[in-house]
Amino acid sequence: GGGGGKSKSGKLAAEKLRREQEEAIEEGRGVSTYTVKREKAGGNEIWGGVGLGFQKISLQPHYIIHTVAPWGPAGRAGIKRGLALISVNHQDISSLLPHAVEELLRGPVGSEVILKVWDPLVFYVYKNVTCFRSPVGTVGFQFEKSVQDGLYYVTNVVPNAPASYVLRIGDKLLAVEGMPVTDLDAPSISDMIKGEPGRPVSLTIIPSQGMASFSSPPTADVRATSKPDVFLSAPSYGEMYPSKMK
Numbered sequence: 123g124g125g126g127g128k129s130k131s132g133k134l135a136a137e138k139l140r141r142e143q144e145e146a147i148e149e150g151r152g153v154s155t156y157t158v159k160r161e162k163a164g165g166n167e168i169w170g171g172v173g174l175g176f177q178k179i180s181l182q183p184h185y186i187i188h189t190v191a192p193w194g195p196a197g198r199a200g201i202k203r204g205l206a207l208i209s210v211n212h213q214d215i216s217s218l219l220p221h222a223v224e225e226l227l228r229g230p231v232g233s234e235v236i237l238k239v240w241d242p243l244v245f246y247v248y249k250n251v252t253c254f255r256s257p258v259g260t261v262g263f264q265f266e267k268s269v270q271d272g273l274y275y276v277t278n279v280v281p282n283a284p285a286s287y288v289l290r291i292g293d294k295l296l297a298v299e300g301m302p303v304t305d306l307d308a309p310s311i312s313d314m315i316k317g318e319p320g321r322p323v324s325l326t327i328i329p330s331q332g333m334a335s336f337s338s339p340p341t342a343d344v345r346a347t348s349k350p351d352v353f354l355s356a357p358s359y360g361e362m363y364p365s366k367m368k
Contacts, residue, residue, distance in 0.1 A: 135272035139304070140183070142245065147208060152244025156237045158195035160229050170231040172196045176207050176223065182305040183216050184208060184240070185223060196237065204300035205239040212236060242302045249329065251288035252322045259319045261285040265295050265308070273304060274311070276330075292330030299324050 146152055160170035173194020176185040184206035190197045209215055210226040218226075227235060253261040262283020265274045274295040279286050297303055298314040306314075315323055 132267070132269040132272065135269055139272050143242065146244055147240050152241040153208070154239055154241075156196070156199045156201060156239070157234055158199050158237065160227075160231055160233050160235060161195050162231045163228075168231060169228060170233075171228045172235060172237070174201070174207070174227065174237075176220070178220075179302075179305050182206070182242075182302075185215060185220075186242075186302065187239070188301060201237065201239060202300060204242070204297055204302055206242055207237065208240050209238040210235060212238075242304075243296055243326065246294075246296060246328055248296055248326050250324055250326050252324050253284040253288055254322050255317055255319050256284055257319045259316050261315060261323060263289050265311070267308070273328075274308075276327075288325070289327065290330045294328040294330075295325060296328065297326035300326070 158172050160172060163169070163171045163173075171194075173191030174187055174196045175189030176187050178184075179186050187201065187203055187205050187207055190201055190203050192198075207215065207223075210223065213226060215223050215226065229235065255261055260283075262280035263276050263285040264278040266277045267274050276285075276289050276291055276293040276295060279289050279291060295303060295311070298311060301314065303311045303314070315325075317323060
């Protein structure tokens, strides 16, 4: 098959990005430290937390904050969704299981906890755009991962769809609703974009500088498949390249 080169170069791009991320953290680029006081959670008067939810996503070695209680200690301090949680009280948490991280975050009400976070978007000059979902809950664009830089590119925008007002072919998609997407697979990103019809969805993009990472017509070597977040009448990747599909 012709897919070997694609996966190898995609892996190299991911490894390069990972090295750059670790260097940035070591150098303190995009790193912030917050000291917050634990507050009671639920009915417990003695034991408290900081109001954060976190998860490991795919290849990303760090926990990503996916929920911030706006009224909680972390939210009031300015910690945002999509940041990576690097350490708790100076203890690196990347190799810990989730329940162990929870144990570190929780403690006596009123006690202080030091949170070190890192912004995965520190490398990029980006902008946030908002789309309002269509009556079927989508916004009308397709995206594919480039093996050259490991980022998702907008490859198709449906005319007159909500996305057509804010996206162009060649835009790089960095985050959805504040959550970084580079380490996610395409179906997961599609699920994040879809939602309640008429409701807004925030997309973080690097506006297009042209389509340098993709050749035209598309070839299997520089494109990875993605599930479109809306059905398009154009032939799917597999129909165009039957010999390349496993």
